[in-house]
Amino acid sequence: xxxxxxxxxxxxxxxxxxxxxxxxxxxxxxxxxxxxxxxxxxxxxxxxxxxxxxxxxxxxxxxxxxxxxxxxxxxxxxxxxxxxxxxxxxxxxxxxxxxxxxxxxxxxxxxxxxxxxxxxxxxxxxxxxxxxxxxxxxxxxxxxxxxxxxxxxxxxxxxxxxxxxxxxxxxxxxxxxxxxxxxxxxxxxxxxxxxxxxxxxxxx
Numbered sequence: 001x002x003x004x005x006x007x008x009x010x011x012x013x014x015x016x017x018x019x020x021x022x023x024x025x026x027x028x029x030x031x032x033x034x035x036x037x038x039x040x041x042x043x044x045x046x047x048x049x050x051x052x053x054x055x056x057x058x059x060x061x062x063x064x065x066x067x068x069x070x071x072x073x074x075x076x077x078x079x080x081x082x083x084x085x086x087x088x089x090x091x092x093x094x095x096x097x098x099x100x101x102x103x104x105x106x107x108x109x110x111x112x113x114x115x116x117x118x119x120x121x122x123x124x125x126x127x128x129x130x131x132x133x134x135x136x137x138x139x140x141x142x143x144x145x146x147x148x149x150x151x152x153x154x155x156x157x158x159x160x161x162x163x164x165x166x167x168x169x170x171x172x173x174x175x176x177x178x179x180x181x182x183x184x185x186x187x188x189x190x191x192x193x194x195x196x197x198x199x200x201x202x203x204x
Contacts, residue, residue: 003102005121009195010125038094039087053086055081079160131154
């Protein structure tokens with residue numbers, strides 16, 4: 001792989017893009033950034049009473065604690081702050097600098113291939129049906145001890161999809177040159193293998 005090679009992986013919540021992104025990064029020896037955690041960190045600060053834009057401007061790398069930020073409440077707040085254009089602008093430079101770091105980078109999020117890194121060497125869009133994604137999220141939350149029910153999780157997934165795809169700034173959609181991977185009927189191993197092949201084809 002080239003000294004600087006960016007892989008942009010986008011998709012809706014619980015489609016599997018985080019797991020795929022980490023596996024692709026390990027496969028190629030690249031650094032990985034889950035950009036959704038940046039918005040979750042801002043969302044967490046919003047929940048504690050801070051202004052979202054001020055929180056985004058003051059965000060520090062050490063605040064990106066995945067375990068603390070992986071809650072349904074923080075996810076909901078992240079989706080809300082992500083529609084604020086000033087918040088998105090404050091986080092763009094951080095993401096772009098990470099993307100062009102030496103040694104290669106994998107970034108996953110909602111608008112990496114369309115807005116953050118439109119010139120990325122490889123772009124993937126990982127998706128799955130809303131029902132499939134809701135079931136995955138339900139099982140994840142239940143396993144972690146949260147009191148949830150399938151109906152409310154599905155409603156949350158659909159509401160978040162609507163917010164992400166209908167927002168005026170950087171709506172969720174595949175880049176025109178992205179390879180779409182639908183994981184609804186795939187095992188995670190199959191999805192990772194397809195993603196690796198897609199990246200290798202872009203580097204051929």
